[in-house]
Amino acid sequence: MSVKTLDGESHEWLRALGCARDRERNAALARLHEMLLRIARAEVRRRSPSVDISGPELDDLAHQAAADAMAITSKLVTFRGESRFTTWAYRFVILEVSMKLGRHFWREHGISFDPGDWDRLPDRFGINPAHEAEGRDLAAAVREAVDGELTERQREVFVAIIVNGAPLDAVVVELGTNRNAIYKMMFDARRKLRAALVANGYLGANDARHVDG
Amino acid sequence: MGEWSALDRFLHTDPRDVGCEQAMAILHVYVELIAHGHDAADRYEGVATHLAACGPCSEDFHGLLAAVRADN
Numbered sequence: 001m002s003v004k005t006l007d008g009e010s011h012e013w014l015r016a017l018g019c020a021r022d023r024e025r026n027a028a029l030a031r032l033h034e035m036l037l038r039i040a041r042a043e044v045r046r047r048s049p050s051v052d053i054s055g056p057e058l059d060d061l062a063h064q065a066a067a068d069a070m071a072i073t074s075k076l077v078t079f080r081g082e083s084r085f086t087t088w089a090y091r092f093v094i095l096e097v098s099m100k101l102g103r104h105f106w107r108e109h110g111i112s113f114d115p116g117d118w119d120r121l122p123d124r125f126g127i128n129p130a131h132e133a134e135g136r137d138l139a140a141a142v143r144e145a146v147d148g149e150l151t152e153r154q155r156e157v158f159v160a161i162i163v164n165g166a167p168l169d170a171v172v173v174e175l176g177t178n179r180n181a182i183y184k185m186m187f188d189a190r191r192k193l194r195a196a197l198v199a200n201g202y203l204g205a206n207d208a209r210h211v212d213g
Numbered sequence: 214m215g216e217w218s219a220l221d222r223f224l225h226t227d228p229r230d231v232g233c234e235q236a237m238a239i240l241h242v243y244v245e246l247i248a249h250g251h252d253a254a255d256r257y258e259g260v261a262t263h264l265a266a267c268g269p270c271s272e273d274f275h276g277l278l279a280a281v282r283a284d285n
Contacts, residue, residue: 042283043276083241087281091241094276098269125219138217168269180233183267187226194224203221 010085017073029073035086036093037066043097051101052108061104065096102169109166111174113156116163118143124162138202145196154189157182227266231259236270240277248281 006014016028040062048058069092079088121142122135129135146155160166160174168186172179197203236243236259243260246253254261264271 039280042280046276046279047272083245086284087241087245087277090280091237091244091273091277094273094280095237097276098273125217125223127217127219134217138220142220178234179237179269183233183270187230187232190224191226194221194226197220197224203217203224 006081007084010079010081013085014076014079017076029070032073032089033066033070036069036089037062039090040065040069040093040097043094044101047097047101051104053101053104061097061100065093065100069093069096098169099172102167103173105167105170106173109170111160111166111171112164113160114164116159118163120165121163124165141197141200141202142193145193145200149192149196150189154185154192157185158189161186227262229259229262230266231263233263233267233270236260236263236267237273240270240274244274244277244281247278248285 013028013032016024017032019025019028041059044053044058044062044065048054051058053061069089072089072092079085082088118139121139123129125138127135127138146158150158157171157175160171161168168182169179172182175182194203198205239257239260243253243257246256264274
């Protein structure tokens with residue numbers, strides 16, 4: 001899409017950020033940073049109930065996310081005008097907030113790949129604590145499938161995220177990889193586990209029905 | 214007998230799922246469609262499938278949608 005087809009505001013952003021005159025370009029960069037910081041702050045506030053950071057530390061994280069998202073100024077040629085420029089820019093800073101929250105968890109808590117406490121599994125899948133026997137059955141069936149069907153790396157990642165409750169983005173930091181790679185690993189693990197649980201009569205083949213095991 | 218349903222939902226995989234990389238690459242377009250009242254899930258079925266299954270990407274989606282809606 002050519003720049004001519006952009007909405008007026010997006011066109012103005014691109015023009016100002018690419019301006020040869022330092023004064024005008026610097027003013028646009030300052031506006032961009034201010035905008036990214038506003039979005040980063042709103043996003044960390046939105047996520048604050050589910051993360052263990054608050055106050056100045058959370059604001060620091062927003063500042064870091066906004067500063068790192070300024071790297072989009074070297075990617076302006078990749079903006080194809082499929083959305084408003086601001087929406088395209090917001091996406092970068094929101095992803096930066098995610099990465100920074102993942103890194104914060106990793107730094108504060110580390111990642112445990114230890115087999116951990118499988119007794120927590122029923123709670124993670126919402127099984128009523130009153131149904132203790134069924135919870136034990138579920139944990140035992142899943143553990144057997146995990147041990148028998150998954151590769152070593154899939155087992156580690158499953159245990160870290162599902163059993164020990166680590167955020168996926170923190171596991172990404174620990175393993176020095178990216179979100180897509182971990183998601184794909186878990187996607188394949190989920191498929192294998194479900195097939196094993198269906199084969200063993202714990203789950204129905206086509207829907208979410210429980211088959212008595 | 215519904216005690217295992219959450220596990221079953223979690224383990225269910227959908228081949229239409231495009232994964233994190235593709236979903237995040239188009240997220241700004243997807244969000245604007247929704248913000249303007251269009252059926253983004255119909256146009257980008259694989260992205261919708263992914264967002265329903267991936268917690269971190271779903272969180273990013275909700276954050277971006279909130280930011281765009283705050284502007285409107």
